[in-house]
Amino acid sequence: MQYRHATATGHAALDAALVSAPGRPTLPVRLTVELFGRARERLGTRPVTVWDPCCGAGATLAVLGLRCPGVTALAGTDADPGPLDLARRNLGLLGPGGLDARADELDARAREHAKPSYAEAAAAVRALRPASRPAWSVSPADALDPAATAAALGEHTPDVVLADLPHGRQTGWAADGSGSDPGTGPEAAFLTGVAAVLAPDAVVVAVGPGRSVPLPDGVRPLERVRAGHRAAVLVRAGDLPRIMAA
Ligand SMILES: C[S@@+](CC[C@H](N)C(=O)[O-])C[C@H]1O[C@@H](n2cnc3c(N)ncnc32)[C@H](O)[C@@H]1O
Numbered sequence: 280m281q282y283r284h285a286t287a288t289g290h291a292a293l294d295a296a297l298v299s300a301p302g303r304p305t306l307p308v309r310l311t312v313e314l315f316g317r318a319r320e321r322l323g324t325r326p327v328t329v330w331d332p333c334c335g336a337g338a339t340l341a342v343l344g345l346r347c348p349g350v351t352a353l354a355g356t357d358a359d360p361g362p363l364d365l366a367r368r369n370l371g372l373l374g375p376g377g378l379d380a381r382a383d384e385l386d387a388r389a390r391e392h393a394k395p396s397y398a399e400a401a402a403a404v405r406a407l408r409p410a411s412r413p414a415w416s417v418s419p420a421d422a423l424d425p426a427a428t429a430a431a432l433g434e435h436t437p438d439v440v441l442a443d444l445p446h447g448r449q450t451g452w453a454a455d456g457s458g459s460d461p462g463t464g465p466e467a468a469f470l471t472g473v474a475a476v477l478a479p480d481a482v483v484v485a486v487g488p489g490r491s492v493p494l495p496d497g498v499r500p501l502e503r504v505r506a507g508h509r510a511a512v513l514v515r516a517g518d519l520p521r522i523m524a525a
Pocket of ligand 1: 453
């Protein structure tokens with residue numbers, strides 16, 4: 280893939296700022312910014328609300344707030360409440376004093392372990408300026424259950440959905456959507472489930488491992504992208520099959 284939106288390649292300060300948990304994969308910063316840029320191309324210039332229905336530790340959303348202007352709100356939901364405290368910490372970086380507090384933590388670690396690398400990371404984090412100052416929320420919800428996600432989203436009306444889909448042993452699907460109608464597997468059930476709570480012009484970006492992300496039968500994507508061992512699909516919510524939130 281040719282990067283059109285994410286031209287910067289060094290992300291050491293962001294990597295130092297974000298907290299993660301072992302075994303919890305996160306999308307690379309550059310890929311996150313690029314996919315978001317491609318989704319925004321489809322929406323004109325309006326400010327946007329972004330929803331990550333599989334937010335985990337919230338790194339994807341925090342990267343968007345830190346790097347991308349014009350983000351007014353971020354909503355994170357995940358079927359597993361376990362990583363959501365990490366998500367709150369990462370999204371807390373976007374608020375006043377958030378990055379300074381994280382830099383203070385790294386400075387304290389530098390003193391405790393006599394490691395200059397922590398002090399360098401602290402200085403880099405202190406120099407970061409969030410590109411957006413979005414409102415944000417984080418709540419547990421199964422992405423395959425539109426009633427649960429509608430309740431978790433509350434007043435948020437997402438323009439962009441960006442999700443690194445569950446894969447592997449540590450972050451498998453919390454519910455098996457295979458065989459549900461319409462669709463062919465958990466990815467199709469996910470896409471149909473999130474579309475049920477979106478406006479038709481919202482753009483859904485789903486990232487998965489392998490060569491391509493499966494779509495429900497008969498759905499045409501806006502765009503397909505390959506990056507290393509990942510694939511992504513961009514699809515308009517209104518082009519996905521409609522099921523009604525209960
Ligand atoms: C690859 S991880 C996403 C990592 C995330 N982007 C981050 O920055 O930490 C996939 C996530 O999907 C969640 N998940 C699995 N099944 C789900 C479901 N049915 N609904 C919502 N989230 C689900 C997992 O709990 C996991 O946190």
